[in-house]
Amino acid sequence: DTGVSQDPRHKITKRGQNVTFRCDPISEHNRLYWYRQTLGQGPEFLTYFQNEAQLEKSRLLSDRFSAERPKGSFSTLEIQRTEQGDSAMYLCASSLEQLAKTDTQYFGPGTRLTVL
Amino acid sequence: SQQGEEDPQALSIQEGENATMNCSYKTSINNLQWYRQNSGRGLVHLILIRSNEREKHSGRLRVTLDTSKKSSSLLITASRAADTASYFCATDAFGNAGKSTFGDGTTLTVKP
Numbered sequence: 001d002t003g004v005s006q007d008p009r010h011k012i013t014k015r016g017q018n019v020t021f022r023c024d025p026i027s028e029h030n031r032l033y034w035y036r037q038t039l040g041q042g043p044e045f046l047t048y049f050q051n052e053a054q055l056e057k058s059r060l061l062s063d064r065f066s067a068e069r070p071k072g073s074f075s076t077l078e079i080q081r082t083e084q085g086d087s088a089m090y091l092c093a094s095s096l097e098q099l100a101k102t103d104t105q106y107f108g109p110g111t112r113l114t115v116l
Numbered sequence: 117s118q119q120g121e122e123d124p125q126a127l128s129i130q131e132g133e134n135a136t137m138n139c140s141y142k143t144s145i146n147n148l149q150w151y152r153q154n155s156g157r158g159l160v161h162l163i164l165i166r167s168n169e170r171e172k173h174s175g176r177l178r179v180t181l182d183t184s185k186k187s188s189s190l191l192i193t194a195s196r197a198a199d200t201a202s203y204f205c206a207t208d209a210f211g212n213a214g215k216s217t218f219g220d221g222t223t224l225t226v227k228p
Contacts, residue, residue, distance in 0.1 A: 033215060042204050042218030043159070056215065091158060093216075104149065105206075105216060109158040 002026060004108035006092050012114045013082055020078045021111045025094030032075050033105060034067055035091040036060065043091055049075060050097070082115045089113075121219045122205055128225040135192040137222040139205030140185075148181055149206045149216065150190050159204065162190070197228045 005024045013019050025032045030051050035043035046065070047057045051072040061067075064082075069075040079086055089112050093105040123138045139148070147166045151159040163179045165172050165188065172179050178191040192199055202223045206216035 035218075040220070042206075042220045043216075045215045045217065048215055089156075093159075104161050104164050106161060107151070107159040112156070 004092055004094055004106050006090075006108040006111050008111060009109060010112045010114075012116065014116050015082060015084060017082055018078065018080045019082060019113065020076055021090055021092075021113075022074060022076050023092030023094075023108060024074045025092070026096075026106055027073075029094035029096045029106075030072070031095045031097050031105075032069055033093040033095075034075070034077050035093065037089040037091055037110070038087075046077075079113075082113075084115045087113055087115045122203070122222040124222060125220070126223045126225070128227065129195055131195060131197055131226055131228050133195055133226075135195050135199070135224055135226070137190045137203050137224070139188045139190070139219060141188075141205075141207045141217075142186065143207075143209050145183070145207045145209050147208050148179075148188050149208070150177075150179060150188075151204045151206060151218075152201045153204065153221070154201045162203075192224075195224075195226045197226050200224060200226045 007022045033048040034046040037043040045058050046061050047067050049069040052069050064080045067077045089110045091110045093107045095105045096103045121140050129135055145167055149164045150162040153159045163172055163174050165179050165181045176193045181188045202221040204218050204221045206218045
């Protein structure tokens with residue numbers, strides 16, 4: 001299966017701990033997105049990369065959040081000093097952008113974070 | 117804030133009936149996409165419709181786009197119990213470089 005994969009699928013942590021999530025996009029996709037989704041709501045944009053460059057960050061992304069895509073392939077999202085309000089599903093998506101025309105975003109299965 | 121708003125929030129129908137969900141948005145868009153999400157899982161892409169298109173079909177799915185009204189609809193014909201899921205529209209606003217803005221979805225229940 002060459003879809004978007006995310007690891008881990010579930011993470012339970014105690015408040016104040018740091019967590020890191022990984023996303024592996026579809027291999028030829030140059031764009032990678034992170035979204036957060038809470039129960040009963042749609043996904044909210046957090047940040048996106050074009051190759052290895054992080055081009056936009058949402059105001060939702062506090063300074064406790066950092067994302068990287070060092071070689072333009074996989075990406076990591078780190079949350080430092082987690083808070084209970086960080087509990088959510090973290091979704092990664094990838095797409096292929098060519099000639100300023102963006103194609104479909106394909107989503108991974110998500111990482112469900114629970115902060116106790 | 118969410119740009120897309122789905123209507124209704126919840127829809128319950130019998131198997132075999134058609135289901136129609138609507139999405140309204142606020143700003144000019146490059147394209148609009150519909151996704152399905154089963155409980156607790158990731159999003160599955162259904163259809164992408166570009167701003168210069170008015171209608172697209174995929175199997176039992178039909179999507180329309182009216183840019184003058186800033187609205188879209190998703191029609192699922194001959195629904196099945198397996199269509200039970202939440203459905204989201206996502207808009208890629210003009211100048212927003214492909215990031216999608218989602219509504220809060222329509223929860224569809226198809227009763228066998």
